Amino acid sequence: MTTGPHGHRADEPCQAGLELYARALREGGVPHQDADPVPCLIDSCLLEPDLQDILWLRPVAPAIALPRLLHTTAEDIARQRQREARLAEAFAPLMRIDGRHTAAAETPTISIHSDKQRINLAITQAMADGHEELLAIQPHIGRPSKTLAAIDRDQALLDRGARIRTLYQHTVRHSPPVIARYELLKGDVEARTLDEVTQRPIIIDRTVAFIPANKDRTLALEVRNPALITFFVTTFERLWRLGTPMYPEAARQPTLNGITPRQRAIASLLIEGRTDTAIAARLGMNVRTTRVHIAKLAETLGSESRAQLGYLIAESGILKQEGAAE
Template sequence: MAVPSDLPWAGTGLGPLAGRVLECLVTQPELSSEAVAEALGVTSAAAERALQALENERLVVRVGDRPTRWSAGPPRSTLGSLLAQRRQELARAELYMEQLHEAYRSASHRRVTSDLFEVVESAEQVGVRYAQLLASSRHEVLHLAKPPYVTRSARLESTSVPTDSAAVADAPDPEVPVPDGVRLRSVYDTDGLTDTVSLRTALSGTARGGELRLLAGLPMKLVVFDATAGIMPLRQEDPSAGSLIVHSTTLLGVLTALFESVWERATPVSLDSGRGRPPITAAEPDGRPPGRMRDILTLLRAGLTDDAIARVLGLSRRTIQKHISETAELLGARTRFQIALMARDRGWLEDAPGVVAAPAERTAG
């Protein structure tokens, strides 16, 4: 029977090579260290070190001495004994963790009101906690970003955490990468896309595999990590005043539901691959406006200004205004709201996969 080679040896305290050596020996009666090395394609010295590590844990025994051969014991009893020892060690570590947590809560410089909430007033500490929570995420990070954003202060210049993440993570921190396999979903308030820098910040997560949407009038700033922890500002109007770290599962459930309702209403935006949409003047076969024109209408409906639309799409403000004016004349609309409403009623925005944004370096200033 084949033995799988991807067993979680880290849980036993064994190194990867020691685990492979044990797998090899349980299927063979007796092997020398040279035979083990040859079977695994490693050096004799490396095989010998792995065998000694296994012997120290009483997982293998020496048989004979000319040459020395090695034999594995019954895994259920030998590995079972080792795992029982590791469980005892983990139980002691968990007890010590609780003692450390009590010391952490009682520290005079922290405000931990309970196990459900933690108040962090220092911008540097907010950034550190954000980085810790992001790095430990395993499934999904949810992110709402809206103005006012915090500007970089002199005291943060020496830190490795960008200002936005130090202020309730207005943007995913590029220096703390999202762990592999973790889904990042961000919604940015359209009122925040007032310059090229803010747009580049919003698109930075998308460039690293995240998902971005835009919506006017976001209710709050928020980051939720794996539905187990969240960060929100103490005062929405002043994000530099500190943050509340939430551990309450009930409140996190409410915050996650809030995010999902916002996500459903927001406009998807993806990063242009360089081949992008067809020319803005090219008509679709069904008579609808071309893809880029529909992008403009979609962003118009989302509440973006002409300047913000130009930055997102990498077009000039004059081009955006020209096509909005032409579309208004075609539809007989007098206001931006009427343009978006009538375009929707004509089915121009149906089945739209989302807006394709230009790379930040190509956005109009």
């Protein structure tokens, strides 16, 4: 069906057209020039030429116009149904060929979910079928209190005999909401922390994974491709081995020569030329806290300037010591 200049179907009046049609009903007609901006009135047969005055348009009674429009709609529906039948008939033998050679019905899929509520629903449904293991990485996003939201869902998974392993950033090791979460959960639960982690993947039973598809996490991919799942699990396991235990038994993070692990992480980013804001974002801290750590690092190393601090970090060997401590 073609569209009119207003971008709508030519046989459906727009709001401006309906207003002019109402005026024509009240006044018995309108000048032809008034209908030029809304040609849909003539296309939909709501106005027709006055036989006694070629410059005048008179309205067709609504009781007559409406059945005409509905008849046109019924014809459109019939045409669409005929088109559906033709396409179904044409594709039927093709579907049989595809089924024999590619087994399309069994092909692993990657689907996308939009809206956080729908994403959470999809995760909940996948977890309801889980019974073995959940692997998750939870980067710090500034609202740790949200970690309490999925307690019931996680506990139900644990009650079915599954285990849960989660990686966080070091910045939440002493977060009250995170600690409260592990005080509430009963079962095989472990948590570790790192300076930096990836975006938030959730892997269930090593068969399905959910990963963010945009920055604000309003889009997520549901992945059921075995090759990709294996990649996600391998990445998680490697990060897990590097992590510092947090729960059920917290390991003390080693301090070397007065330099804390967090300060070493900051030092590593400083010599890469990162700004305070970039360092804070990478390590899940606010900028003020980051600057406090930088000041303590500078004091420990005896630095009097930012440029000198980078030189002293390189000379001190603290980044080499980090690998030995872990």
